[in-house]
Amino acid sequence: MNITVFCSAYSLDDRYAAPAAEFARLLGAGGHTLVWGGSNAGLMGLLADEVKAAGGKLVGVMVELLAHKGYPGADELVMTGDLAERKAELLARADAVVVLVGGLGTLDEITEVLELKKHNLHGKPIVVLDTEGFWTGLRVQLERMDTEGFLPRPLDELITFVQTPAEVFALLDSHQNS
Known part of the structure; x- marks a missing residue:
């Protein structure tokens, strides 16, 4: 599977780096391809090192x-x-999208792939690895949008939030087998 990953290009402390490294090891050991921002910096570089x-x-x-x-x-x-163009290429090459911790660029990428999925312009799973509750604010806001009728489809059809790297792959495996 080609797994596009959105994440930070900054070096982060171990509470964020360790789960990202575990995710990357599972991705590589599963024979998957990491499709990512291509950087050798920060979390992006760590992911690439571990996948390789x-x-x-x-x-x-x-x-x-x-x-x-x-x-x-x-x-x-x-x-x-x-x-x-970069975001379009990242999505075009993806069988699935996984979001790790990140900043404004990552937030921009999440919202773009969600908007495209909302309009049925892709059907790829979007999974957020919510390390240390980093994306809780986004999840709560999306749940409010869903509850108050701002989304044309149920939120659980658009995005899934999980807590561990193993859950990411369990979800992707079940999606691939369905």
Whole structure:
């Protein structure tokens, strides 16, 4: 499976890095391909290192502006002209989308893939690994949107929040087998 991952390019403390590394090891050991922002920096670099060490493939999708931060061991590194093109390429290459901790860029990516899914422009599973309750505020807001009628489809058809890396793969495996 090609798993597109949205996450931070910043180095984070172990309470965020350790679950991300565990997720990456499971991804690589499962024979999956990591499709990610292509960076060697921070959490992105950690993910790539762990996936590669566990035997997985790496497909990076970067904006030309950040080419100097490209992961040197990627199996494929795609350069795009701008962020919109990058997001489209990340989604096009995905069989599933997984969201780890991240900042404004990650938030932008989540909302874009949710909006596209809301309009039935893709049917790929979107799974949020909610490490340390990082995305609780987003989940609560989305639940309110669902409860108050702002979503045309039930929230559980759009996105799933899980607590552990193992739950991510259990969910993706069940989706792939259905």
